[in-house]
Amino acid sequence: MAATVSAAPSTSGRWFGFGFNRFGQTVPGVAADRVLEPRHLAACGSGPRPGHSPDIQPAPAPAPARKVCPAWSHSAGWRGDGSIYFWGFVADGPWHQIYINNRDQQRCRDILTSEKYLLTLWQDRVECWDVPSLRPTGDTMGSVIWTKLLQEEEENPNTAFPLIPGGYITTTPPFYKALSPRLQARRLALGGEHALMLTFDWTLYSWGSGRHGQLGHGSVEDEAEPRVVEALHGLAMAEVAAGTWHSICTNASGDVYVWGWNESGQLGLPTKLPQKLQSEEEHQQTGPSGEGTPALKDAGDRIMGNVNVFISIQAFPALLDFPGELEMCKVSCGSRHTAAVTRCGKLYTWGWGNYGQLGHGQTDSSDVPRLVEYFAENRLSVMDVVCGPWNTFVFAQGGI
Known part of the structure; x- marks a missing residue:
C-alpha cells in the first residue's frame, strides 16, 4: 500500500495511531477494532533479551521509530539503530511483536512492508523477507526469499528508498524494476x-x-x-x-x-x-483485497x-x-x-x-x-x- 517516503523525523517526538485496530496493528494493547482518536504508541526498551537469539526478540510494544510502515494487518517500525519492530497479525497470530536486530554488524537502513513481504535496505544489498515466516523467538529469523546486491559507491544519499541505484523496489515480485538513468529520480511513491x-x-x-x-x-x-x-x-x-x-x-x-x-x-x-x-x-x-471496483461514473x-x-x-x-x-x-x-x-x-x-x-x-x-x-x-x-x-x-x- 501506499508508501510515501519522507525524511525520518527526529527521535525526540512520539508516534500516535488511530483507525482500524482489529489485530493490534495500529495501537498495540488496545482491545478495540477501531481507535477513533489519536493514541500514543507506547515505547519499550531496546536490545536483545537473555536466552533469546540476538537476531530476533519479542518485545512488549513497538519501540520509538524513525519510520512507521503499515500494511493492512500489521505494521513495522524502523529505528535509527537499524532495528525493526512488528506489531499486529504476524508470527502465527495477533499481538506478537518481533525485534530484528543488526545483522553482519550492519544496520538496516530502511524498510518497505506489505501483507506478504518485508523489504529491507542494507549497505550492500536489498533483502526480501517472507512475513509469514518471521517468528518472535528461536534461532531463525525467517526466510530471505530474494536478494539484490548493491554497489556502495553507487549510493545516492539524496534519493529515498524504495529508490535504489538503477531503479526501484516494489512489494510484489519481481521486486526490482529498472528506471532510465535520464529520469534522475529523487522520490518515489x-x-x-x-x-x-x-x-x-x-x-x-x-x-x-x-x-x-x-x-x-x-x-x-x-x-x-x-x-x-x-x-x-x-x-x-x-x-x-x-x-x-x-x-x-x-x-x-x-x-x-x-x-x-x-x-x-x-x-x-x-x-x-x-x-x-x-x-x-x-x-x-474483510480486507483490501475485498475492495470492489464500481462502474465508472x-x-x-x-x-x-x-x-x-x-x-x-x-x-x-x-x-x-x-x-x-x-x-x-x-x-x-x-x-x-x-x-x-x-x-x-x-x-x-x-x-x-x-x-x-x-x-x-x-x-x-x-x-x-x-x-x-x-x-x-x-x-x-x-x-x-x-x-x-x-x-x-x-x-x-x-x-x-
Missing part, C-alpha cells in the same frame, strides 16, 4: 496499482493503472512507462503520495493537488455517495437540479483549497483517505472514516479536509504523517 515519481528537476511522472484517473493524464488509460504529468509540468513539485486509486502532491509553495478516485471523498472534492450507504458497503469487506453528475457537481473520478490534477490558504509540507494516502500536515504543524484528514482513520473521534467520512483537533488541543506539533490502508500514524513533538 507506490500506490495500489500505480507509481508516482519526482525527479531532481522537480518534475512529476506517473505510470501503472489509470482506470480511476490516478495517473493524472486526463484519462483512465494505463501507462506502461513513466510519463510526465503535463498539467503540473513547470511547477516545482516537492512532496508526493499515492493511495490505492488516488494521488496527491504539493508544490514548493505548499499548494496541494489531488486526482484519481473520489468515491469516499478522499480527494477532498464533493462526493455523492451517502454516508449510510458508504458504511454499509465497507462493512461487508461521470464526473459531471448532478442531482435533482442541484448546482453542486459531485466528482467520482478526477482525471486531471485539481488544486485543493484549505481554509486560511494553509501551506502543506507533508502528505500521505491510505486506501480511501488522505492526510496532510501544514508548515505550522497542524494535521488535516479527509475521505473514508469508517474505522476512525480520520482521527476525529467518530466514524463519519468527509469530503472536506478537517483539522484533527487532538494535536492542537494537546499543544503537539505534527511533523509527519503516514497513512496505512485503513489507519493513520502521526509523529508529533511537544505536548503539555
